[in-house]
Amino acid sequence: MSETSARLLALLSLLQARRDWPGALLADRLEVSARTVRRDVDRLRDLGYPVRATKGPDGGYRLDAGADLPPLLFDDDQAIAVAVALQTATSTVTGIEEGALRALATVRQVMPARLRQRVDALQVTTVDRYADRRTTVDSEQLIAIGTAVRAREVLRFDYASPGAPADEWLPPRKVEPHHLVTWGGRWYLIGWDLDRNDWRTFRVDRMTPKTPTGPRFSPRELPAPDVATYISSRFRGTDQNPCRGEAILQAKASDIAQWAGRGAFVEEVTPTSCRLVLSAWSWTGLAATFGMFECDLELVGPPELKDAAAQLAARYQEAVS
Numbered sequence: 001m002s003e004t005s006a007r008l009l010a011l012l013s014l015l016q017a018r019r020d021w022p023g024a025l026l027a028d029r030l031e032v033s034a035r036t037v038r039r040d041v042d043r044l045r046d047l048g049y050p051v052r053a054t055k056g057p058d059g060g061y062r063l064d065a066g067a068d069l070p071p072l073l074f075d076d077d078q079a080i081a082v083a084v085a086l087q088t089a090t091s092t093v094t095g096i097e098e099g100a101l102r103a104l105a106t107v108r109q110v111m112p113a114r115l116r117q118r119v120d121a122l123q124v125t126t127v128d129r130y131a132d133r134r135t136t137v138d139s140e141q142l143i144a145i146g147t148a149v150r151a152r153e154v155l156r157f158d159y160a161s162p163g164a165p166a167d168e169w170l171p172p173r174k175v176e177p178h179h180l181v182t183w184g185g186r187w188y189l190i191g192w193d194l195d196r197n198d199w200r201t202f203r204v205d206r207m208t209p210k211t212p213t214g215p216r217f218s219p220r221e222l223p224a225p226d227v228a229t230y231i232s233s234r235f236r237g238t239d240q241n242p243c244r245g246e247a248i249l250q251a252k253a254s255d256i257a258q259w260a261g262r263g264a265f266v267e268e269v270t271p272t273s274c275r276l277v278l279s280a281w282s283w284t285g286l287a288a289t290f291g292m293f294e295c296d297l298e299l300v301g302p303p304e305l306k307d308a309a310a311q312l313a314a315r316y317q318e319a320v321s
Contacts, residue, residue, distance in 0.1 A: 004040075007032065011040050015051065015063040022060040037061075079115055083107055137187050137204045142180070144209045145189055149177045154194070154214025160206040172210055175200065176217045179227045190230065192220055199223060201234055243286050244279040245305035251295040259293070275300075283308035 007030055014021060014029060027034045041051050041061055050064040086103055108116060148155040155177045159170070175191035182188070187204035199222070224230035249256055253274035257266040265277040276293075280286035287309040290297060299306050 004043075007036075008040055008043060011037070012044060012049065012063075015044075015049075015061065020054055020060055020062050026061065076115055079107065079111060083111075141207070141209060142187065142204065144211075145177065145204060145207065146180055148209070148213050149180060149189075151213070152176075152216050152219060154217060155189075155191070156210040156214060157202075158208040158210065159202060160208075173202070174214065175202070176220065178219060178222065180204070181227060181231050183231055188231065190222070190227065199230075201231070242279075242281065243283050243304070244277065245283075245286050245290070245302060246275065246277045246300040247290050248298045248300060249274055249276050249293055249295050250297065251293065256293060284312060287312050 010030060011026065014026060023034050023037055027037050030037065030040075032040075041053075044051050052062050052064050054060045054062050086107070145155065155175050156172045157175070159173050174194040175189070176194065177189055177191045179190045180187065181190060189202045189204055189207065191200060191202065192198070193200040222230050224233060248269060250273050252272060253266050253268040256274055256276055257264075260266055260276060260278070265275075267275040269275050276290070278286060278289055280289060283304045286305055287299075290299065290305075290309070291312070299309055
């Protein structure tokens with residue numbers, strides 16, 4: 001590689017790594033004069049890179065976004081991260097499958113042999129532990145919601161309530177969108193519901209955004225230290241099911257957690273016992289779920305769970321006798 005070409009790649013790498021670069025610092029990093037930096041910047045512009053000169057005491061340069069996407073320069077870790085991300089990109093978003101595959105082929109083609117071998121060793125097959133619960137969302141729909149989150153604009157959308165008749169008309173929801181998150185194979189929007197004056201969590205696959213968006217808003221503080229804490233506490237132990245119960249199991253918490261399923265809450269009581277909170281659509285189903293663990297247990301409650309367990313025990317006793 002010629003000295004000039006190598007220097008241009010080094011300059012491009014520096015411009016991608018930081019927003020603003022003083023001209024003198026770039027010259028120092030590249031070990032050239034300020035005049036050479038100016039010539040190299042002009043060469044990058046001729047290649048389609050939108051490098052803008054910045055004003056200031058020292059003057060400098062910034063790599064801006066352009067009308068077209070110019071070639072990008074990745075370091076080794078970035079290239080591997082992009083390749084792995086592209087392999088798993090289609091698991092929850094529809095409409096990007098072909099683009100993701102073409103992008104992966106493009107990235108792999110220009111990789112050095114040493115990186116290509118590492119990427120080929122990381123052939124990823126996405127298998128969701130809760131595959132029956134995983135849903136896909138349309139990429140345009142996801143972008144529309146994400147744009148409203150970023151712009152801090154009120155989002156209006158139709159919401160398909162699971163309990164409502166298909167032909168029932170419901171007014172659009174009006175929400176201050178706060179964050180898009182994924183949980184258990186599904187996309188959710190966290191937002192402040194303006195009609196209900198409270199925080200709500202919406203499944204994105206049930207949302208149909210409406211245009212235009214509403215006015216801008218000042219973001220509120222979540223009732224939790226961060227988004228991860230909020231969403232985990234929102235679903236922990238309830239999973240949006242009407243029947244919730246608790247039991248003490250004579251088994252290690254780590255063993256029970258492997259099989260408890262999405263939405264379960266497992267807490268260690270002693271090294272050989274744990275507290276398990278589950279939910280289900282019926283008390284009988286919940287009692288049966290607690291009974292599937294091969295260990296002794298104590299049903300803590302509520303009374304409906306204990307009654308359902310007694311009925312289930314009598315039914316099984318009659319079945320075997």
